[in-house]
Amino acid sequence: MEIISLISIIIAAIGSTAAAISAYHSARSSKITLELYKKEKKEKLIDELNKILEIGIEYPYLENKNFTNKWNEQKNSDNENFIRYDMYCNLVYNFIHKTCNYYSYNKEFIEDFIDVKNWIRTHKQNWLNPVEENENIDGYDEEFRKFINSYLI
DSSP, X not given: OHHHHHHHHHHHHHHHHHHHHHHHHHHHHHHHHHHHHHHHHHHHHHHHHHHHHHHHHHSGGGGOHHHHTTHHHHTTSOOHHHHHHHHHHHHHHHHHHXXXXXXXXXXXXXXXXXXXXXXXXXTHHHHHSOSXXXXXXXXXXXXXXXXXXXXXX
């Protein structure tokens, strides 16, 4: 009887060890999967950033304050440059929104990744005075609007 009891204890210990090893490998696998997911997400952000920068290089006036400061006067015009500028600003703010979500609105991390202060301030007039009156209210969540507005004070 003692041998059967001892064998039962050994089998239980082996089962517990196997379960612990399995749990460890499962947790490690989950961590690796999460890290790969975050890496892929950041690579997508970098790709999107590069595309926006390419547009800025192709159309340098989109980042020129002499141009962007004329937004209020021209926002309802048929001028192709200002139509392009409005679409460009949408790309920029959508990108900033994705970046905020990626970094959980941590300003330090966001500011290390992109020049968000300068970008928001350069395109301030477009943010404050969109073509559609409630475009930024309806298009973005409150946390993002507060984030953007924190740089405009």
